[in-house]
Amino acid sequence: MAVCLPDTQDDTPSIPIKLTRVGVTGVKKLLQLERVNKRPIILLPTFDAFVDLPNDQKGVHMSRNPEAISEVLETVANDKGVAVETLCAKIVDKMMAKHEYAKRVEISMTTDFMFMKESPVTKNKTQEMAKLKAKAIGYRDENGEVTIKKSIGAEVIGMTVCPCAQESVRESDKNKLLEFLDEETTQKVLDTVTFASHNQRGIGTLLIEVPKDKLVKAEDIIEIIETSMSSPVCELLKRPDENATVMNAHRKPVFVEDCVRNMMEKIATKYHDFPDDTLITSRQENEESIHRHNAFAEKVTTMGELKEELKIQ
Numbered sequence: 001m002a003v004c005l006p007d008t009q010d011d012t013p014s015i016p017i018k019l020t021r022v023g024v025t026g027v028k029k030l031l032q033l034e035r036v037n038k039r040p041i042i043l044l045p046t047f048d049a050f051v052d053l054p055n056d057q058k059g060v061h062m063s064r065n066p067e068a069i070s071e072v073l074e075t076v077a078n079d080k081g082v083a084v085e086t087l088c089a090k091i092v093d094k095m096m097a098k099h100e101y102a103k104r105v106e107i108s109m110t111t112d113f114m115f116m117k118e119s120p121v122t123k124n125k126t127q128e129m130a131k132l133k134a135k136a137i138g139y140r141d142e143n144g145e146v147t148i149k150k151s152i153g154a155e156v157i158g159m160t161v162c163p164c165a166q167e168s169v170r171e172s173d174k175n176k177l178l179e180f181l182d183e184e185t186t187q188k189v190l191d192t193v194t195f196a197s198h199n200q201r202g203i204g205t206l207l208i209e210v211p212k213d214k215l216v217k218a219e220d221i222i223e224i225i226e227t228s229m230s231s232p233v234c235e236l237l238k239r240p241d242e243n244a245t246v247m248n249a250h251r252k253p254v255f256v257e258d259c260v261r262n263m264m265e266k267i268a269t270k271y272h273d274f275p276d277d278t279l280i281t282s283r284q285e286n287e288e289s290i291h292r293h294n295a296f297a298e299k300v301t302t303m304g305e306l307k308e309e310l311k312i313q
Contacts, residue, residue, distance in 0.1 A: 009059040016055040021106065023050035024065045029073055031111075033082065043132070045084075045111035051095060051102040060099065068094040069107075084109060084218075085150040085210050088136035096138050096146050105138040113154070115219060119234050119241040120248070126236040130222050131155035133207060151279070153207030154221045158229035159199060159245070160286050163253035166197035194250045200286035200295070202229045202256075206263050207281040211274055220270065228262035228284075230254050256295040259284040264299055268306045272313075276304025 027047040032040050049065035072090045076082045088107045095105045113132035118125055136150040173195065177186045204225035210216050226232040231249035234241065254262070263282040271278070279302055286295040307313075 009057065009061050012056055013058045018055040019053040021050035022053045022060045022062075023048070023106075024062060027066050027069055029069060031073060031087075033076075033084075043084075043111045043113070045109045047091075048106075048108045049091070049095065050106045051099045052104045054101055054103075057101060064098040065095060068098055083152070083210075083215070084111075084132065084134040085136065085152040085216075088134045089138075089148045089150040092136045092138040092148050093146070096140060103140050107136050109134045113218060115222060117232075117234065119236055119238065120244040121240040122238045124236050124238065124241075126234055128235060130157075130218075132218055133205075135207065149209055149279075151207050151209045152216050152218065152221065153205065153281070154218055154225060155203060155205045156222050156225040157233060158202045158204060158226050159231045159233050159249050160202040160256070160259065161199055161230040161249050161253040162197045163255060163258075165290075166195050166250065166253050169197060170195045194247055197250060197253060198288075198290045199230075199249070200288055202259060203285045203287070204228060204259055204263065205281070205283040206267065208267060208271065208274075209279045211278060214271075214274065216271070224263055224266045224270070228254075228259050228266065256284050256286045256297045259286075260297045260299050264301070264306055265310060268303065268310055268312055271303070272307060274303050276302060276307070278303040280306060 025048040027049065029045055029047065031043040031045055033043065034040050047069050049069060051060055051065075053060055068091055072087065072094055076087055076090065088109055091107045092105045095107070096102065099105065111132050113130050114127050115130065116125060117128050131154060133153040133155060134151065135153075136148055138146055138148045140146050170190065174186060174190055177189055181189070206221050206225050208216060208221070230252045231245050234245065237245060260282045263284075264280070267280060267282070279300070281298070281300045283298040284296070288294055301309075
């Protein structure tokens with residue numbers, strides 16, 4: 001016979017303060033997503049799951065969060081149409097049912113995501129890795145109605161070249177060339193050669209809300225992030241590929257701010273038909289090579305605000 005144990009979570013707290021987020025982090029699961037006429041995708045995602053807590057309740061029923069994650073993963077295992085952001089939305093819906101006192105529920109997921117690409121010159125096929133991100137937030141109104149917003153995104157490593165340092169190198173070399181060349185010949189040299197600069201390993205992150213009946217492919221988000229930096233990077237590079245990567249990167253120097261603006265412009269152009277209240281987050285961190293600190297830039301905006309800034313109809 002089961003012993004009835006006390007439920008202290010439902011007690012009244014000694015300090016009646018509402019908490020914004022309470023839950024679990026680092027819940028790892030094995031996830032296999034079936035696809036039509038394609039091999040399944042195997043992921044090892046990590047979930048963070050939170051609910052808000054009213055001021056008259058001592059604690060959340062913590063075990064219900066990983067329980068909701070497990071239950072949803074079991075139900076979608078053979079679903080050939082589910083997307084990771086939809087998976088998160090289903091978990092939020094399940095958590096809302098389990099935490100009847102919650103007004104806000106949040107689930108986020110991060111996993112390694114493998115995609116194929118070719119090296120720039122030799123066209124060798126190589127497996128590349130990015131971080132796939134998904135998120136869903138549920139809100140319960142005073143009438144008990146639940147609204148869920150879901151997002152998908154990625155974190156991708158690329159290469160950036162500093163425009164400021166490159167311009168200073170160019171100016172120094174120009175002055176040296178003018179010591180033994182005329183101005184016309186010097187200008188031809190400047191227009192022909194590629195000038196050195198210091199490089200950074202860039203980490204770009206892009207997250208966009210996915211409206212109902214809309215689809216955002218992870219591969220498209222990855223491409224937007226990669227092409228917003230000076231150059232993509234590749235696991236397998238032979239000498240011609242290395243040369244092309246370095247030369248191409250130095251022909252497209254960008255600041256950390258440029259990367260964020262590039263991402264925003266590309267995503268506004270591609271998904272311009274999304275509702276104006278669609279939330280978009282773009283973030284870039286460049287790991288500096290000549291400093292001990294890193295460079296960082298971020299923009300959080302809505303599609304409507306972004307289109308207004310860019311004058312996109």
